[in-house]
Amino acid sequence: MGLSGLLVLPQAFGAIYLGETFCSYISINNSSNFEVRDVVIKAEIQTERQRILLLDTSKSPVESIRAGGRYDFIVEHDVKELGAHTLVCTALYNDGDGERKYLPQFFKFMVANPLSVRTKVRVVKESTFLEACIENHTKTSLYMDQVEFEPAQHWSATILKADDHPSESNALTREIFKPPILIRSGGGIHNYLYQLRLSSHGSAQMKVEGSNVLGKLQITWRTNLGEPGRLQTQQILGSPITRKEIELQVVDVPSVTVLERPFLIHLNLTNQTDRKMGPFKVSLSQSDTQEEKVVMVDGLQTLALQQVEAFSSTNFHLDLIATKVGVQKITGITVFDTGEEKTYDPLPDLEIFVDSD
Known part of the structure; x- marks a missing residue:
């Protein structure tokens, strides 16, 4: 065949984690001694739930790939689903005799969860406190760019730190030049504490009556090589709010x-x-x-x-x-x-x- 699967991805891609960007360099090689023409290339990710098209040259096929030549491209995909994934690459082309040929290739990989987030909610008088423990399950240290709690409507959130009473100038310096929080590989943890309050009383309290949705965490990080990752937790629940008349x-x-x-x-x-x-x-x-x-x-x-x-x-x-x-x-x-x-x-x-x- 004009196009062969000489470039085959390894059985294991390495560690691929939820929230990161899957990036693959793909090369289509013409290993024959004749030119192939009108090459239509497709690449897509298939999961148990969906198919995501990454590349499709149907509307503008590659005009030709000479004998011994190749066509290279890069595909990227933000990984948002756990479990088995398949990278499907196909080429449709005319061989030296003008016959239309089809070449599929399949590369399977698993997506794992890089982090686990454990939360506890405690209510003290008028305040609700949320504890979040983040554990690193990857084989590399993670530098946390941001762990931000996005409160639900009518709630406000303040992160509490051990040095919560610094001077104003030092606080500004630390805000501009924030040292990254390092969570070490293989089970390292870091704890965060947030104080939540109803943003207003009266009518706002009525609107959230019976609801126990507090909000969700937005987590962003970088690996040792600076590659970014991002995860969002599901809604974090507290005790249902009951309003006293x-x-x-x-x-x-x-x-x-x-x-x-x-x-x-x-x-x-x-x-x-x-x-x-x-x-x-x-x-x-x-x-x-x-x-x-x-x-x-x-x-x-x-x-x-x-x-x-x-x-x-x-x-x-x-x-x-x-x-x-x-x-x-x-x-x-x-x-x-x-x-x-x-x-x-x-x-x-x-x-x-x-x-x-």
Whole structure:
């Protein structure tokens, strides 16, 4: 045949990894003693899911390749799928007798995962913390250009570092001349920590209610020879966000109170919905146990509050009195919505110190 498969790729291409660019130099050799003409060349990558065309000269065939000559080309492909791949190269040409001939060649290779990313999500008060551990599975060290967390809508993210309080000039210098983070071959790891916050409250919190999508990581790196790689994780999930309709918070509690003398605690009631709520009744509910209450309401047992507008709040105070000295607990402060006839979870217990004088 006019074109032969003398140039055969090795059985193993070497390490080919997801997120990198597969690049192959291909040479079509005319090993005959006659010229071949009108050569149509195709090269494509085949995977279990798809076929990607890399080169097709159908519309402008190579006019001729002389006897002993060759035609060279380079194909590139951004590897985005794990598993078995096949590089298919074909040539359609006229031989010395003008007969149309067809030559296919197949080169198989496997694509492996260069990195593993393990994440943990922790919630502390109003903040969500994301830990990401990146492990290098390749046989070469990787220089991480960027490990950036792209938060989902209504979230913001800040990367936390050990030296998070540098001087302004040093911080600017480090931002411009960032030393690369090296993750060594064969199981080297590096950890990243991000602090996530809801970018705004109120309506934004309503829109993400019930959703547990936090965002995804964009990872870029370079090998020892400077070859780039890029991966994007799937969406990282946290705990589903539940929105409280009503939030009751403590504004101020006296540090010391006097036995059997009235004192005030200041509270704030926030409506976190997009509709008007209330009126409300605030009271100290009875405990499930038979223990006598040490701190009680001084005066009317129920405090009435007016309606609260959407995404608004109101401040109020409760008159209380303590009947026993020492460290005591204020328990069971409860809000009841008279409009919807709904009782909300009580305020967490508060501790006060009661003096005898």
